[in-house]
Structure formats: structure tokens, C-alpha cells
Amino acid sequence: MIRFIIITIIYIYLLNxxxxxxxxxxxxxxxxxxxxxxxEKGYCRNINQCKSLLELLIKNxxxxxxxxxxxxxxxxxGFEGIHPVVCCPSEKKTKENYYxxxxxxxxxxxxxxxxxxxxxxxxxxxxxETNKIxxxxxxxxxEFPWMALIGYNTRHGLQYRCGGSLINSRxxxxxxxxxxxxxxxxxxxVRLGEYNLSTEKDCLSDYGCAPLPIDVGxxxxxxxxxxxxxxxRNDIALIRLSxxxxxxxSIRPIxxxxxxxxxxxxxxxxxxxxxxGWGTTETGIKSQVLLKATLPIVSSNDCLKVYKKKIPITExxxxxxxxDGKDSCSGDSGGPLQIVGLNDEGQPVYYQEGIxxxxxxxxxxxxxxxxxxKVSYYTQxxxxxxxx
Numbered sequence: 606m607i608r609f610i611i612i613t614i615i616y617i618y619l620l621n622x623x624x625x626x627x628x629x630x631x632x633x634x635x636x637x638x639x640x641x642x643x644x645e646k647g648y649c650r651n652i653n654q655c656k657s658l659l660e661l662l663i664k665n666x667x668x669x670x671x672x673x674x675x676x677x678x679x680x681x682x683g684f685e686g687i688h689p690v691v692c693c694p695s696e697k698k699t700k701e702n703y704y705x706x707x708x709x710x711x712x713x714x715x716x717x718x719x720x721x722x723x724x725x726x727x728x729x730x731x732x733x734e735t736n737k738i739x740x741x742x743x744x745x746x747x748e749f750p751w752m753a754l755i756g757y758n759t760r761h762g763l764q765y766r767c768g769g770s771l772i773n774s775r776x777x778x779x780x781x782x783x784x785x786x787x788x789x790x791x792x793x794x795v796r797l798g799e800y801n802l803s804t805e806k807d808c809l810s811d812y813g814c815a816p817l818p819i820d821v822g823x824x825x826x827x828x829x830x831x832x833x834x835x836x837x838r839n840d841i842a843l844i845r846l847s848x849x850x851x852x853x854x855s856i857r858p859i860x861x862x863x864x865x866x867x868x869x870x871x872x873x874x875x876x877x878x879x880x881x882g883w884g885t886t887e888t889g890i891k892s893q894v895l896l897k898a899t900l901p902i903v904s905s906n907d908c909l910k911v912y913k914k915k916i917p918i919t920e921x922x923x924x925x926x927x928x929d930g931k932d933s934c935s936g937d938s939g940g941p942l943q944i945v946g947l948n949d950e951g952q953p954v955y956y957q958e959g960i961x962x963x964x965x966x967x968x969x970x971x972x973x974x975x976x977x978x979k980v981s982y983y984t985q986x987x988x989x990x991x992x993x
Contacts (some may be wrong), residue, residue: 612652612653612659612662612688612689616652616662616677616689639682639692639742639743639894641680641692641694646695647692647693647694647695648692648693649682649683649690649691649692649693649742650690650691650693651685651688651689651690652688652689652690652691653688654693655691655693657693657694658677658680658691658693661673661676661677662677665677677691679803679893680692680693681892682742728857728948728952728954729751729857729858729859729860729861729954730751730858730859730860730943730948730954730955730956730957731750731857731954731955732945732953732954732955733747733748742896742897742898743894743895743896743897744800744881744894744895744896744897745809745811745812746800746807746809746812746813746815746855747812747815747854747855748895748897749881749895749897749943749955750771750798750853750854750855750856750857751770751771751772751856751857751858751859751941752768752770752771752797752799752881752882752895752940752941753768753769753770753771753777753779753795753796753797754767754768754769754795754796754799754883754937755767755768755769755777755779755783755784755792755794755795755844755939756792756793756794756795756796756820757787757790757791757792757793758790758791758793759789759790760789763793763794764790765796765802765883766783766790766938767779767780767783767784767792767937767938767939767940768882768883768937768938768939768940768941768961769783769795769844769939769940770858770859770940770941770957771797771850771856771857771858771859772858772859772861772957772987772991773858773991774849774850774851774852774858775845775846775849775850775991775993776843776844776845776846776991777795777843777844777846778841778842778843778844778861778941778957778960778980778987779841779842779843779844779939779940779960780840780841780842780938780939780960780961780962780978781828781829781832781839781840781841781842782832782834782837782840782938782939782962783842783938783939784826784828784842784844785826785828785832785834785842786834792823792826792844793822793823794820794821794822794823795820795821795823795844795846796818796819796820796821797818797819797821797850797856798815798816798817798818798819798853798855798856799818799895800815800818800855800894800895801893801894801895802883802891802893802894803893805817815854815855816853816855818855819850819856821846821847821848821850822846822847822848823844823845823846823847824845824846824847825844825845826842826843826844826845827842827843827844827845827990828841828842829841829842829983829986836916836917837916837962837963837976838919838921839921839978839983840960840962840963840978841960841978841980841983841986841987843987843990843991845991845993859941859943859955859956859957860948860954860955860956860957861956861957861980861984861987862946862956862957862958862980862981862984863984864981864984864985865981865982865984867981868956868958868979868980868981869981871944871946871956871958872902872944872958874946875902875944875945876901876902877899877900877901877902877944878899878900878902878925878942878943878944878958878959879897879898879899879900879942879943879944879955880897880898880900880925880940880941880942880943880959880961880975881895881896881897881898881940881941881943882895882896882937882940882961883895883896883937884896884937884940900925900926900942900974900975901925901926901927902923902924902925903924903925903926903927903974904924905918905920905923905924907924907974908922908924908974908976911924911927911965911972911973911974912976916963918976920979920982921978921979921982921983922962922976922977922978922979923942923958923959923976923977923978923979924974924975924976924977925942925959925974925975925977926964926973926974926975927971927972927973927974927975937961938961938962939960939961940960940961941957941959941960941961942957942958942959942960942961942977943955943956943957943958944956944958957980958977958979958980958981959977959978959979959980960977960978960980961975961977962975962976962977962978963975963976964976
């Protein structure tokens with residue numbers, strides 16, 4: 606037991622992290638499928654059960670090899686209790702020099718497959734059949750092509766600090782607290798079509814290579830006029846992009862519920878939702894690869910009981926997560942909470958039901974759900990402000 610604690614201390618020291626920080630963090634369980642910094646499939650495992658990365662940690666405990674430390678940082682899955690969980694490669698690869706990674710050349714695809722065009726260009730919220738192969742917290746290419754990253758000018762250069770979702774060819778939906786009354790930083794651009802932040806080109810062996818992500822300027826920001834920062838009320842905003850975006854398999858919009866009645870009809874048929882993002886983990890380390898988590902939807906009454914002493918929960922919000930061990934804090938502020946419903950053609954598609962707004966300080970704790978802005982409550986406002 607003492608040895609395991611020492612390993613954890615070394616890990617935290619090397620990665621310069623704090624396991625107590627928890628702002629929409631990822632709480633993981635071992636054995637979930639993941640993709641390591643070399644673009645290879647692995648499994649999230651307790652580092653004490655991953656021989657290759659444990660040896661890498663011990664050999665570089667003095668921080669003498671920056672490439673090795675960077676590799677460990679980008680292999681981070683989260684924590685299981687106090688134990689670091691890392692993306693562990695298969696045992697047959699353990700003798701390789703793992704930290705030598707060429708970010709510009711991910712693993713070559715098995716086939717030369719082009720995904721530049723798609724027959725269903727007018728369909729939003731597309732669910733791809735190929736998504737079925739991944740069961741863990743890591744997404745696949747093209748699984749959530751509406752995901753957006755908001756770039757900010759900071760004293761340290763361009764940084765991505767919030768997420769969003771593409772809702773049509775010109776607008777991104779996000780949280781008002783991501784773009785309103787900010788100190789020392791200003792949102793300047795939106796990145797679309799991103800998957801793995803650590804690679805120039807995103808490739809997976811079963812999917813080929815995706816087109817390069819695009820960075821689009823911000824024309825203007827429209828925050829809800831009744832946004833109230835102290836209680837994060839009406840925490841919703843639109844970003845008008847500087848140019849129109851063409852649909853492709855790596856970039857396309859998510860569907861929005863037509864109204865509250867439509868949303869309620871879908872919600873009656875499901876008790877879970879999916880949140881996605883590159884959210885900061887408990888260590889303060891951003892995931893390099895887009896993550897997803899399936900969360901239980903929590904009733905308004907139950908959610909109100911949790912937050913009534915701190916902040917009022919209204920009909921304009923929806924709660925999800927809050928089960929012990931669940932990924933209840935996964936996602937980026939401003940990112941989407943998604944549910945599956947049938948469109949007018951009877952096809953299952955993703956609808957955006959929520960926007961990541963705020964959550965509990967202690968993540969993955971039973972009875973403490975995250976709170977999301979309810980998109981269906983603001984459908985008319987969104988339509989009125991995203992026409993041009």
C-alpha cells in the first residue's frame with residue numbers, strides 16, 4: 606500500500622498536477638478502451654498494472670526526460686480513487702520506446718478511405734453505424750462532428766478553454782459564461798473538425814484520416830440578454846462565425862429540439878444522455894482526445910434538493926449524472942449534452958438537450974449531478990438570433 610502511495614506522489618509531481626481540482630473533470634474506471642499518444646488502441650488501467658508506463662514513470666522520476674513526461678501526461682486517463690489511471694498499450698508492445706512520438710504522423714490507416722463527402726449532407730445529428738466498436742470513454746473519428754472548441758487570446762497565447770456545438774452553417778451554441786464579462790482573455794476563434802489535439806492530422810486504423818480541422822474567426826457574440834452570472838441563469842450564448850461552414854463528415858451540425866413539447870416526448874423514451882468534450886481531468890490535465898460519457902438524467906425535484914441552498918434550479922435547466930463512479934463531471938463548459946431521438950424521416954439522430962453550465966466541486970460523487978442549460982427552453986430565442 607505504501608508503495609502505491611509513493612507511485613501516486615511521483616506521478617502527481619512529474620505531471621505537475623493536483624488531484625483535488627475538479628472543474629467538469631473526468632472520473633474514470635479501469636479497463637475502458639482508449640487511444641494512446643501514438644494513435645494505438647489501449648485500455649485505461651491503474652498505472653501499477655501497466656508495466657511499460659510504470660517503468661517509464663520510475664525511470665524519469667527526476668523529470669530529466671521531457672519527452673517521457675509529455676508522453677505520460679498525454680497517456681493520462683484519470684484517477685481511480687488515489688491511483689493514477691493511464692492508457693496502457695497491449696503487452697506485446699511494451700518493449701518499444703513509447704515516448705518517441707511523431708505527432709504529425711499518426712498510425713497509418715489500413716485502407717485509403719476518403720471521408721470528404723457524405724450522401725446525407727442535409728441531415729443533422731448523424732449517428733454513424735461505425736460508432737459501435739468503441740465502448741469506453743474515448744470517441745472515434747466523426748462520431749460527434751458538431752463539436753467546437755473556442756479559442757481565446759491570453760497572456761500565454763491562444764488557448765482553448767470552452768466548448769460549443771455547431772448548430773447550422775454559421776452559428777455555434779455555447780454557454781454565456783464562456784464568452785461574457787471575461788477578465789484578461791477574449792474569445793477570438795472557433796475550431797471545428799478537431800479530434801486529437803496532439804496530432805496535426807487525425808487518423809485511426811479503422812477510419813482512415815480525417816480532413817484537417819479548421820479555425821474560423823468570430824464575427825459577433827450574442828449572449829442571452831437575461832444572463833445572470835452569480836446564479837448562472839440563462840447561461841446560453843451564440844457565436845456567429847466569420848464565414849459559412851460547408852458540411853462534411855468531420856464537420857456537421859447537431860439537431861436542436863423544435864420546442865419543449867418535442868423535447869419532452871423524446872425525454873419520455875430515455876433516461877440517459879451523452880456529454881462530450883476535451884474536459885480537464887482531476888489533475889487539471891486536458892484530454893488530448895475527444896471524450897464521451899453516458900449519464901443518467903436526474904429529475905428536477907432531485908436536482909433541486911442538491912442545490913437549493915446554493916443556487917436555484919429552474920425549468921430552464923436540466924440535470925444529469927450524480928451516480929457513484931459515473932463520469933458525472935465529464936465535458937467542457939459550453940459543450941453539448943445529447944440525447945437520441947427520431948427525426949421527421951424516422952431516423953435516429955442526436956438532439957442537443959443541454960449546454961454544460963456548472964457542477965459540484967467533488968466529481969463522480971453519488972447524489973451530486975451536473976447542471977446544464979436546457980436548450981429546448983430557449984428554442985425560439987436561438988431561432989430568432991441565428992437566422993442570418
